[in-house]
Amino acid sequence: MSFEPFTLSDLNAASQTRFVDMLDGTYEHSPWIAEAAWAQRPFRSLAHLKRALVEVLEQAGREAQLALIRAHPELAGKAMVAKSLTAESTNEQGKAGLTDCSPEEFEKLQRLNADYNAKFGWPFILAVRGPRGAGLDRRQIIEAFERRLANHPDFELAECVRNIHRIAEIRLNDKFGHTPKLGNLVWDWAEALAEFSEQPDALTVTYLTRPHRACAQRLAEWMREGCGFDEVSIDAVGNVVGVYHGSDPGSKRLLTGSHYDTVRNGGKYDGRLGILVPMAVVRQLHRSGRRLPFGIEVVGFSEEEGQRYKATFLGSGALIGQFDMAWLDQVDAQGVSLRQAMQDAGLRIEDIPGLKRDPARYLGFVEVHIEQGPVLDALNLPLGVVTSINGSVRLM
Numbered sequence: 001m002s003f004e005p006f007t008l009s010d011l012n013a014a015s016q017t018r019f020v021d022m023l024d025g026t027y028e029h030s031p032w033i034a035e036a037a038w039a040q041r042p043f044r045s046l047a048h049l050k051r052a053l054v055e056v057l058e059q060a061g062r063e064a065q066l067a068l069i070r071a072h073p074e075l076a077g078k079a080m081v082a083k084s085l086t087a088e089s090t091n092e093q094g095k096a097g098l099t100d101c102s103p104e105e106f107e108k109l110q111r112l113n114a115d116y117n118a119k120f121g122w123p124f125i126l127a128v129r130g131p132r133g134a135g136l137d138r139r140q141i142i143e144a145f146e147r148r149l150a151n152h153p154d155f156e157l158a159e160c161v162r163n164i165h166r167i168a169e170i171r172l173n174d175k176f177g178h179t180p181k182l183g184n185l186v187w188d189w190a191e192a193l194a195e196f197s198e199q200p201d202a203l204t205v206t207y208l209t210r211p212h213r214a215c216a217q218r219l220a221e222w223m224r225e226g227c228g229f230d231e232v233s234i235d236a237v238g239n240v241v242g243v244y245h246g247s248d249p250g251s252k253r254l255l256t257g258s259h260y261d262t263v264r265n266g267g268k269y270d271g272r273l274g275i276l277v278p279m280a281v282v283r284q285l286h287r288s289g290r291r292l293p294f295g296i297e298v299v300g301f302s303e304e305e306g307q308r309y310k311a312t313f314l315g316s317g318a319l320i321g322q323f324d325m326a327w328l329d330q331v332d333a334q335g336v337s338l339r340q341a342m343q344d345a346g347l348r349i350e351d352i353p354g355l356k357r358d359p360a361r362y363l364g365f366v367e368v369h370i371e372q373g374p375v376l377d378a379l380n381l382p383l384g385v386v387t388s389i390n391g392s393v394r395l396m
């Protein structure tokens with residue numbers, strides 16, 4: 001069956017009836033969500049539409065959310081066996097392989113369904129197509145089920161709603177023929193970079209260790225070969241620096257970037273996201289042959305976390321002329337001095353003072369970073385712009 005994806009302009013021009021029809025099945029048995037979102041047209045993007053739908057459900061309150069959750073079938077439940085699921089659910093449960101459960105898996109899922117229902121009073125909701133839309137496997141599904149059984153009911157209710165929105169997002173992407181290609185690219189880069197670690201079972205990358213230097217090499221390679229930066233280098237403190245000139249190569253630059261070192265057992269996105277996102281932006285500009293009226297300078301900062309030496313922010317510090325030469329005598333847990341580590345890595349200490357940037361040549365500095373607090377999470381927002389920031393000083 002061939003299928004022509006919807007376009008946003010079709011949707012924006014649609015009558016309320018047609019609009020609800022187009023979004024049919026996005027939220028299980030709940031056309032009222034699309035009905036209410038219709039008034040918010042025109043939508044500027046698919047993301048805008050998704051946000052509007054999220055807001056409708058948020059404003060509808062707890063009872064309406066519970067009713068929506070209860071409109072969902074159990075995972076691998078009676079409705080699946082009786083083949084009475086909606087087309088969307090059949091597709092998703094089938095893709096996750098739930099229709100091919102072994103008798104043991106099937107029995108386990110039935111028991112989990114019963115325990116979950118007894119504890120929370122609603123069915124377990126999981127976006128079984130997973131974060132990339134390709135489908136979780138049965139083991140991942142059972143693990144998520146077992147883990148979430150331990151949640152507090154309020155938290156679990158919110159978790160179900162988040163999964164419902166994720167399910168809706170995947171269904172909308174299907175309807176509109178949308179694949180988040182650049183997001184997937186950034187994701188793949190983050191995964192590939194996370195293969196370098198000092199610990200086998202956890203992600204740990206500290207200053208100038210072998211995995212740290214491998215990360216720098218890989219970032220420089222991607223910038224040079226995959227993204228089309230004009231200049232790529234690794235500087236005297238190990239920062240990876242990529243420059244994409246503006247239409248006039250002498251024009252001011254926007255400085256952006258973040259750190260690629262990690263805390264012990266850190267996450268794959270802390271710091272790295274702020275390097276990879278502008279890399280994807282430059283790649284896109286380069287591929288479409290575009291130059292902006294200003295240059296973009298992306299810095300993968302070599303050090304922020306102060307894990308190996310107590311010289312925190314030495315990567316960004318060097319750019320503002322605050323690299324303290326006294327740091328060079330610090331030693332790590334193995335007794336290796338910072339000076340020695342830098343020399344072993346082939347870094348030229350005498351070049352550090354020359355890394356200081358002249359602020360007059362820059363438009364400013366922006367950084368993309370994951371949220372490490374509860375604000376966006378509580379607001380159910382995927383993205384925010386920071387309007388103020390705090391600095392901290394520690395005294396002993």
Ligand SMILES: [Zn+2]
Pocket residue numbers: 259270271369
């Ligand atoms: Zn960070």
